[in-house]
Amino acid sequence: xxxxxxxxxxxGKGTQxxxxxxxxxxxxxxxxxMFRAALxxxxxxxxxxxxxxxxxxxxxxxxxxxxxxxRLAGDDVAGGFILDGFPRNAHQAEALDRxxxxxxxxxDLVLNIxxxxxxxxxxxxGRRVCRDCGGxxxxxxxxxxxxxQCSCGGELYQRDDDNEETxxxxxxxxxxxxxxxxxxxxxxxxxxxxxxSRSPDEVFADVASAxxxxxxxxxx
Ligand code: AMP
Numbered sequence: 220x221x222x223x224x225x226x227x228x229x230x231g232k233g234t235q236x237x238x239x240x241x242x243x244x245x246x247x248x249x250x251x252x253m254f255r256a257a258l259x260x261x262x263x264x265x266x267x268x269x270x271x272x273x274x275x276x277x278x279x280x281x282x283x284x285x286x287x288x289x290r291l292a293g294d295d296v297a298g299g300f301i302l303d304g305f306p307r308n309a310h311q312a313e314a315l316d317r318x319x320x321x322x323x324x325x326x327d328l329v330l331n332i333x334x335x336x337x338x339x340x341x342x343x344x345g346r347r348v349c350r351d352c353g354g355x356x357x358x359x360x361x362x363x364x365x366x367x368q369c370s371c372g373g374e375l376y377q378r379d380d381d382n383e384e385t386x387x388x389x390x391x392x393x394x395x396x397x398x399x400x401x402x403x404x405x406x407x408x409x410x411x412x413x414x415x416s417r418s419p420d421e422v423f424a425d426v427a428s429a430x431x432x433x434x435x436x437x438x439x
Pocket of ligand 1: 271272303305306371
């Protein structure tokens with residue numbers, strides 16, 4: 220099962236991806252996480268990506284497409300993947316089509332998680348992330364039991380790009396460049412809209428039934 224998670228920053232793609240991994244054993248390929256990992260290791264690519272991430276704009280297509288192509292060639296993704304944060308514009312969507320068709324694969328499902336932009340600003344500016352396990356909390360909607368600390372014991376921090384100015388820019392970039400992909404994928408019949416404004420459990424119930432339906436369509 221090869222899945223794309225489409226949706227604005229803060230829609231809950233990472234949270235849903237975690238649950239998909241647990242339930243279906245898929246491998247998550249999250250380009251934002253890959254850039255943050257490269258940055259924490261201070262690789263040249265990570266340092267280059269930081270310039271774009273800090274302002275909330277997109278890292279150049281050739282950089283991210285090369286990274287994804289290499290990652291999707293890995294043996295561990297042969298059984299299925301969840302793309303989280305890629306593609307983010309038409310050029311990347313076409314690159315993904317090419318990468319998959321060259322390796323005899325195809326997408327099975329595109330989940331479009333829909334959330335109102337003002338809700339997203341509140342979610343993102345209050346978000347805290349665990350440095351160790353990547354778990355997500357929210358200062359108001361889902362605070363940790365111990366202030367500043369994840370249930371795994373790791374330290375919670377605020378992502379550099381979760382300040383209000385950068386968040387608004389990220390949402391604008393999403394609206395202008397990524398949202399048009401909904402029309403790119405809709406005609407394929409593989410796109411399913413999910414109301415992401417509800418609790419993670421409620422959202423996952425719909426996500427899982429979309430995956431189950433796509434799975435049985437593939438078998439039939
Ligand atoms: P995310 O963790 O998905 O919110 O991504 C954080 C930042 O990483 C974005 O604001 C971009 O600067 C960069 N990024 C992640 N994925 C992509 C992508 N597919 N294309 C370009 N830039 C990306």
